[in-house]
Amino acid sequence: MAKEAIQAKAIVLKEVAYKETDKLLTLLSRELGKITVRCRGVRSLKSRRFAACQQYVYSDMTLSVKNGQYALEEAEPIESFFSLRERFEAIALANYFADVLLSVTVEGENDEGVLSLFLNCLYLLSEKRDVPYSKIKAVFELRLATLLGFMPDTAVCGDCEGKDCLIWFNIAGGNLLCDKCATSEVPDVSERLLVPIDEGTLALVRYISEALDKRIFSFQCENGLLDSLSRFSEKYLLYHLGRSFDTLTFYHTISDERI
Numbered sequence: 509m510a511k512e513a514i515q516a517k518a519i520v521l522k523e524v525a526y527k528e529t530d531k532l533l534t535l536l537s538r539e540l541g542k543i544t545v546r547c548r549g550v551r552s553l554k555s556r557r558f559a560a561c562q563q564y565v566y567s568d569m570t571l572s573v574k575n576g577q578y579a580l581e582e583a584e585p586i587e588s589f590f591s592l593r594e595r596f597e598a599i600a601l602a603n604y605f606a607d608v609l610l611s612v613t614v615e616g617e618n619d620e621g622v623l624s625l626f627l628n629c630l631y632l633l634s635e636k637r638d639v640p641y642s643k644i645k646a647v648f649e650l651r652l653a654t655l656l657g658f659m660p661d662t663a664v665c666g667d668c669e670g671k672d673c674l675i676w677f678n679i680a681g682g683n684l685l686c687d688k689c690a691t692s693e694v695p696d697v698s699e700r701l702l703v704p705i706d707e708g709t710l711a712l713v714r715y716i717s718e719a720l721d722k723r724i725f726s727f728q729c730e731n732g733l734l735d736s737l738s739r740f741s742e743k744y745l746l747y748h749l750g751r752s753f754d755t756l757t758f759y760h761t762i763s764d765e766r767i
């Protein structure tokens with residue numbers, strides 16, 4: 509069967525050494541979603557594809573496919589996010605984001621929204637030192653939850669549809685609850701995971717889940733509120749993914765964020 513050539517723009521999520529000088533890369537691409545690609549000879553410094561085969565480098569790639577297996581033929585880096593590696597917190601967060609994406613993306617299933625979100629977060633972590641880590645983390649977590657189909661409902665109480673005293677959020681159902689409904693008896697309380705939510709945090713949750721892609725980071729707020737938002741977004745995403753991540757635990761051990 510002849511080899512077929514494919515052009516793809518892709519970022520390296522994970523790299524694993526393979527045989528003497530090869531690598532197996534897990535890529536997130538615009539055209540093909542998540543794919544695994546074998547790259548021959550790229551651990552040699554002499555390889556012209558050496559730079560493009562490093563973790564978090566985004567490149568224009570020419571791939572070949574034979575019997576369903578992808579191989580890298582050519583690659584030209586577009587963005588290396590080089591400065592990520594200069595700060596511990598930045599690379600720790602990037603590692604957490606990559607771990608989450610490895611867990612939630614499906615081989616061959618295209619999701620441009622998820623790739624764009626990841627690229628935007630890496631750009632801020634690498635180039636914009638004035639943007640707080642807790643803001644980048646919270647936007648990644650909440651927006652990803654929305655893209656995966658867990659958009660929080662932030663308009664009215666999920667039980668009575670009222671708009672007053674919305675001071676509880678049901679993480680499990682993805683909806684608000686008013687004080688009255690939150691304290692009333694329900695047949696099966698295991699369907700609820702209630703956390704208190706203040707007005708400021710709720711406004712940010714609403715903004716991040718509804719804003720246009722290019723506006724998701726266009727908000728200002730003080731650090732205490734960002735910490736509260738980050739606690740909420742983390743709880744929300746991890747609950748809906750049904751797991752936690754060692755890379756997140758590590759980020760918390762080195763971060764100043766008050767969780």
Ligand SMILES: [Zn+2]
Nearest residue numbers: 665668686689
């Ligand atoms: Zn209610």
